[in-house]
Amino acid sequence: MSEDAAIRIERFEPELVDGAPSAATVEFLKAVSRGFHESQLDADELKILAGLEIADNTTFTAVYDDSAVQPSLHAAAPVATYAAFPGTLNIGGGNLMPVHQITSVTVSPTHRRRGLLRRMITLDLSTAREQGAVFAALTASEATIYGRFGFGRATQRARYTLKTRQGASLRVEPEGSVVAVAPEELKKYAPAIFAAAHAHTLGSISATQFDVGQAAGQWEDYDSLKPVKNLRAALHLDAEGKPDGFMSYQFSGWKVDPPTMEIGQMCTASGAARRELVAYLGAHDLVEKIAGRGPVDDVLPTALENARAYKATALGDHLWLRILDLETALEARTYAGDGHIRLRVHDSLGMADGTWELRVEELTADVRRLPDDGEPDVSVDVRDLASLYLGGFSAAHLAQAGVLKIHVPGAVRTLDSLFATSTIPYCQADF
Numbered sequence: 001m002s003e004d005a006a007i008r009i010e011r012f013e014p015e016l017v018d019g020a021p022s023a024a025t026v027e028f029l030k031a032v033s034r035g036f037h038e039s040q041l042d043a044d045e046l047k048i049l050a051g052l053e054i055a056d057n058t059t060f061t062a063v064y065d066d067s068a069v070q071p072s073l074h075a076a077a078p079v080a081t082y083a084a085f086p087g088t089l090n091i092g093g094g095n096l097m098p099v100h101q102i103t104s105v106t107v108s109p110t111h112r113r114r115g116l117l118r119r120m121i122t123l124d125l126s127t128a129r130e131q132g133a134v135f136a137a138l139t140a141s142e143a144t145i146y147g148r149f150g151f152g153r154a155t156q157r158a159r160y161t162l163k164t165r166q167g168a169s170l171r172v173e174p175e176g177s178v179v180a181v182a183p184e185e186l187k188k189y190a191p192a193i194f195a196a197a198h199a200h201t202l203g204s205i206s207a208t209q210f211d212v213g214q215a216a217g218q219w220e221d222y223d224s225l226k227p228v229k230n231l232r233a234a235l236h237l238d239a240e241g242k243p244d245g246f247m248s249y250q251f252s253g254w255k256v257d258p259p260t261m262e263i264g265q266m267c268t269a270s271g272a273a274r275r276e277l278v279a280y281l282g283a284h285d286l287v288e289k290i291a292g293r294g295p296v297d298d299v300l301p302t303a304l305e306n307a308r309a310y311k312a313t314a315l316g317d318h319l320w321l322r323i324l325d326l327e328t329a330l331e332a333r334t335y336a337g338d339g340h341i342r343l344r345v346h347d348s349l350g351m352a353d354g355t356w357e358l359r360v361e362e363l364t365a366d367v368r369r370l371p372d373d374g375e376p377d378v379s380v381d382v383r384d385l386a387s388l389y390l391g392g393f394s395a396a397h398l399a400q401a402g403v404l405k406i407h408v409p410g411a412v413r414t415l416d417s418l419f420a421t422s423t424i425p426y427c428q429a430d431f
């Protein structure tokens with residue numbers, strides 16, 4: 001048999017049979033752990049993980065090599081894995097659009113660079129497109145992998161530290177209050193807070209049951225689905241006493257200098273909730289530093305008396321977006337003003353490829369395909385259009401980077417007057 005003839009791709013849903021994950025589900029989940037160099041999961045952890053995948057309506061794509069024989073793991077295990085599940089993406093204006101989320105992409109070192117990722121992703125994206133998906137999204141392990149498949153950097157995320165030796169005093173009086181709660185309480189409160197934050201945050205992706213369980217300390221991460229022993233939690237209540245934010249956090253241990261509180265999950269549906277939860281954490285005695293993650297335009301330095309206590313320590317891409325159905329995506333968006341532009345879009349997978357006219361009148365968009373021999377105002381790859389789409393990167397920025405080609409004067413100004421957003425998109429979900 002030739003190398004390729006032995007390769008078999010299967011798509012299936014994870015399942016529990018008599019309360020235990022099926023053999024194919026177990027082999028898939030173990031292969032994903034190996035692919036990300038994680039620990040071996042025990043039977044209880046595999047069952048939890050299978051249950052979470054089922055709850056998310058995940059579809060697995062597995063690649064098998066039928067030429068593999070014992071003692072190779074691949075006599076039973078897939079040589080490549082890929083998973084996708086449905087969620088929603090906040091595209092602005094309170095509009096939550098369905099999004100096809102991709103995760104668990106691994107290829108065994110024995111089979112790498114033989115086109116298996118390409119086969120899995122092209123099959124999955126074309127199936128998703130046929131089934132009506134408008135967007136696909138992922139978070140990437142490396143920035144060099146997914147651009148070729150039309151994914152662009154759409155949101156960024158910062159890591160920060162906050163010096164709290166003298167607390168974390170805010171410039172304005174609190175609007176609400178913070179209560180310490182047992183992490184388990186977040187199982188009850190986190191879903192509604194995640195949903196409220198999702199509804200008002202441009203670029204946000206819907207939370208999963210994994211996120212809720214992680215916030216509540218049911219499990220640490222995909223490496224350990226065991227309860228977390230040293231987790232603490234707090235809830236923020238708005239002026240009416242309604243929960244509108246939470247955080248769970250861990251002390252990094254006495255060997256860490258200076259003593260640090262690490263925020264794990266934090267989700268807030270208002271600026272007051274974010275700043276007041278952080279101020280609460282800053283008021284912990286014996287702690288001199290907070291470490292957390294947040295948006296690139298975090299309100300914290302502006303909100304704090306000591307703006308310099310806040311330090312962004314890293315800035316990185318987070319959500320990678322792929323526009324599958326350009327017409328629907330552009331018509332669904334809200335715009336900052338009226339105008340029209342002709343876009344030549346390059347898409348190596350063909351889905352959004354073509355020349356398109358976007359016309360916004362009275363803030364309502366109409367998109368139509370133009371003949372490809374017409375003169376466009378700008379040319380752009382679909383991956384860079386994804387960066388423009390959520391407002392995280394301006395047309396001026398993309399043009400300066402050389403990835404947006406301008407064919408008529410004023411096109412950058414037109415694009416930016418259409419696509420400008422009042423906030424920088426932020427996605428806190430990890431998936």
Ligand SMILES: CC(=O)SCCNC(=O)CCNC(=O)[C@H](O)C(C)(C)COP(=O)(O)OP(=O)(O)OC[C@H]1O[C@@H](n2cnc3c(N)ncnc32)[C@H](O)[C@@H]1OP(=O)(O)O
Nearest residue numbers: 103104105106107112113114115116117118138140141144
């Ligand atoms: C959404 C997520 O799950 S992100 C997690 C991705 N997974 C990982 O990082 C786990 C470790 N890495 C792997 O398992 C594999 O190396 C993968 C999945 C990244 C790539 O799988 P492969 O089957 O080797 O990729 P494949 O052979 O299909 O390559 C397709 C193209 O991507 C390129 N490519 C693949 N991996 C990389 C990489 N890490 N960096 C840069 N380019 C890459 C290939 O060169 C090829 O380019 P071409 O089309 O121009 O020829």
